[in-house]
Amino acid sequence: MTTVSSRFPRPGGGPELQKFIKTRIDLLRQANWRSWLSRTSGQERAQQSPAVHANRNRICSATMTEWLILLLLVPAVVVPVVLLVGFAGCDKLFGLQHINTQPPVPVVPMIVSAMGTSGTVIALSWTYSGSAADFEFERMKLPEQTRETFTAAASPHDDDNNGQGLEPGTNYLYRVRAIGSDGEASDWSSPEPNIPGTTLPFETTFAWTPEEQARSRDAPGFQGFSIVQRIEAITLTRSGTRVRLTLRAASVGNASIASIYISKPDPAPGKDPYDSDSDLTLVSSAVVVPANNSLPLPAIRYQLDAEQPLLVAIDFSAALPSAIKVVDNVLATEASTYYKVAAAEAANPDRTGFTITDKILLVEKIEVG
Numbered sequence: 001m002t003t004v005s006s007r008f009p010r011p012g013g014g015p016e017l018q019k020f021i022k023t024r025i026d027l028l029r030q031a032n033w034r035s036w037l038s039r040t041s042g043q044e045r046a047q048q049s050p051a052v053h054a055n056r057n058r059i060c061s062a063t064m065t066e067w068l069i070l071l072l073l074v075p076a077v078v079v080p081v082v083l084l085v086g087f088a089g090c091d092k093l094f095g096l097q098h099i100n101t102q103p104p105v106p107v108v109p110m111i112v113s114a115m116g117t118s119g120t121v122i123a124l125s126w127t128y129s130g131s132a133a134d135f136e137f138e139r140m141k142l143p144e145q146t147r148e149t150f151t152a153a154a155s156p157h158d159d160d161n162n163g164q165g166l167e168p169g170t171n172y173l174y175r176v177r178a179i180g181s182d183g184e185a186s187d188w189s190s191p192e193p194n195i196p197g198t199t200l201p202f203e204t205t206f207a208w209t210p211e212e213q214a215r216s217r218d219a220p221g222f223q224g225f226s227i228v229q230r231i232e233a234i235t236l237t238r239s240g241t242r243v244r245l246t247l248r249a250a251s252v253g254n255a256s257i258a259s260i261y262i263s264k265p266d267p268a269p270g271k272d273p274y275d276s277d278s279d280l281t282l283v284s285s286a287v288v289v290p291a292n293n294s295l296p297l298p299a300i301r302y303q304l305d306a307e308q309p310l311l312v313a314i315d316f317s318a319a320l321p322s323a324i325k326v327v328d329n330v331l332a333t334e335a336s337t338y339y340k341v342a343a344a345e346a347a348n349p350d351r352t353g354f355t356i357t358d359k360i361l362l363v364e365k366i367e368v369g
Helices: 015-031 033-039 042-047 050-086 210-215
Strands: 110-116 122-127 134-141 146-152 157-159 171-179 195-198 203-207 217-220 226-231 240-248 255-263 281-289 294-296 300-304 310-316 323-327 335-340 355-357 363-368
Touching: 110 171, 122 171, 122 195, 134 157, 146 157, 226 363, 240 255, 240 281, 281 294, 281 300, 310 363
Parallel strands: 110 195
Antiparallel strands: 110 122, 122 157, 134 146, 134 171, 171 195, 203 363, 217 323, 226 310, 226 335, 240 294, 240 300, 240 363, 255 281, 255 310, 335 355
């Protein structure tokens, strides 16, 4: 007679082990040997033939043998697997390292501060715990909300608009992200630029003194004139890359300006003191300064050097009358004015035929950033 052991091969592992266990359970249900023994009385068992006894003993022996194998085999397979999974390093070998852990969160740089250090520069500092080839910033100018991006290699970094300078007295917002060596970018430090930085305000580099303000007077009749106000370096106190002029009209009567330029004097030998260098720059045109008012003109980009004199060349309107404020008796070592009647030479760097006077005309204040 074929035994239970011979009818079912020994299991291997995994799915085979599960099949093996299920088969043994089915066998026990079919045999139902416990029920059969309980229903058989001692007298009945005594009357059974030796063949029946032998067959019953073989079934019980085979079944008990299979259960004994299960008791030994299951721990022998399960325990090593549990130990293997828990052993250091084996979780990665079998791809089990993320069973109970989340993937690492990408590293994002964070801006620590954005401080204005001048009228055109904001110093940025930030932290980053990863490795980056570069950092990309987005800058938003307020209130216009115009945006620009630029890169920085390491913290800290002076944002000067790539050498062009920021606007003095202006608010900006920033955000940053890291750029890896493979060109991949991290998330931005915020959904929108949100770290504020403000450039320092304009600073005065030239202005009428309180005494000059007190003795200034109205001067009408400049229609069609061209003047060049030469301001010596001794009266200029600060340099900067942004320049803003403030003009002063007379107490009665407007000042009508056709165009206004600034420059350094031409340093070439033999040049007149009112001739402009090659940096001649337009400040504004078609300007009307209302009577009894000071008018700040829009700031322009210009490299003002406080170590050199500054020329302010003005063409008054030929069609409209102009009345301006004048300060008399100014020392030639501080400022001089050159004028020419019925001319339009402010835009011409090589000027001729101008007459000198010891007055400061029209230009009340010059600021830089």
